[in-house]
Amino acid sequence: MPLSLQILETIEQLKEMAKLEEEIWGTAPVPLHQTLTVAKNGGIIIGAYADGKLVGFVYSFPGFRNGEVYLCSHMMGIAAPFRDQGIGYRLKMKQAEEARRRGYRSIRWTYDPLQSRNGYLNLAKLGALGVEYVENCYGEMNDALNGQLPSDRFIVEWRLDERPTGERSLAKADLLKDRGLTVLEAGQRADGLLRPVPRDIDETAAPLLLAAVPLDFPQLKERDLALALEWRLATRSLFQRLLTEGWIAAGAWRRSGEPAMHYIWVRRNEWLPQKGEEE
Known part of the structure; x- marks a missing residue:
């Protein structure tokens, strides 16, 4: 499928984005005056076009924390017929390219850690890190994706001075298959649905932890x-505890035919000093 990626900055382009946003989530879009102001003041808005039609976008603006300016990536959406075709990955890579060009050193965003598609893209493919957990981040949300549950979110950080692409090689395959490292399993009920099964393991000597x-x-x-x-x-209880105890979510692993994805947790003080090193 021929796909073109373009910086969105005109009123006409941003109106098209608003229409797609409403189509995806069924809620009122970000006001045009806001997106236009972002586009003119350091924000990066990128659209994905197929046959001249906008089918996806990523919307981001400057953020500031602890003395550092970063790019806050607030929203990414793909039209339903075009999902699972790698468009999200291409949008994020284009966003990173443009962010580097403009002098940003990192990108931060939130996502629901129970949405495995997003988790795999963010942590496994892009190489971002799950560094914070926010309970009920956006309060009550009424759209189809988020409604009826607390809007808990991971905050992920993507350091742009790291390797820009490729899935992380965090462990040998035998470690990822080791049930002794699994702190949360996905047990299958009689009706086929998965239920969370916490496991009490000795974490003190574990090289990594797995959570389904x-x-x-x-x-x-x-x-x-x-x-x-x-x-x-x-997951809220477990992920908050792990982050408090010095672990970070640094990858995601899934095996063909299995109905669960596993987050890979590593010790913050052992992982972060490696940022930017060549392999």
Whole structure:
């Protein structure tokens, strides 16, 4: 599929983005005066076009924290018929390229850690790190994707001085298959749905930790809302604890045919000093 990526900055382009945003989430889009102001003041808005039609976008603006200016990537959306075709990855890579060109050193954004598609893209393919967990980040949300559950979010950081692409090689395959490193399993119920099963393991000597989430959380939520809330609360409790104890989410792993994805957790003080090193 021929695809072109373009910087969005005109009123006409941003109106087209607003229309796509409304189509994807079913809610009122970011006002045009806001997106236009962002485009003119250090923000980066990129659109993906197929046959001249806007089918995806990423929307970001400057942020500031702890004395550092970074790019805050607030929203990325892909039209339903064009998902799972690598468009999100291409948009993020173009965003990183443009951010470097403009002098940004890092990009930060939030995502729901129970959305495995986003988790795999962000941590495994892009190489971002899950560094914070925010409970009910946006309060009550009424769109189809987020409704009926607390809007918990990972905050991820993508350092642009690291390798720009490629999936991280965090461990040998035998480590990823080691149940002794799994702190949260996905147990299968009689109806086929997955339930969270916490495991008490000795974490002190573990080279990494694995935590499962359902591969298709939206479907699970649609079939059993109470079970979806159970997953939300189980991952919230675990992920907050791990971050407090000095772990960070540094990768994601999935095996063909399995209905779960595993987050790979590593010790912050052992991982972060390696940033920017050549392999």
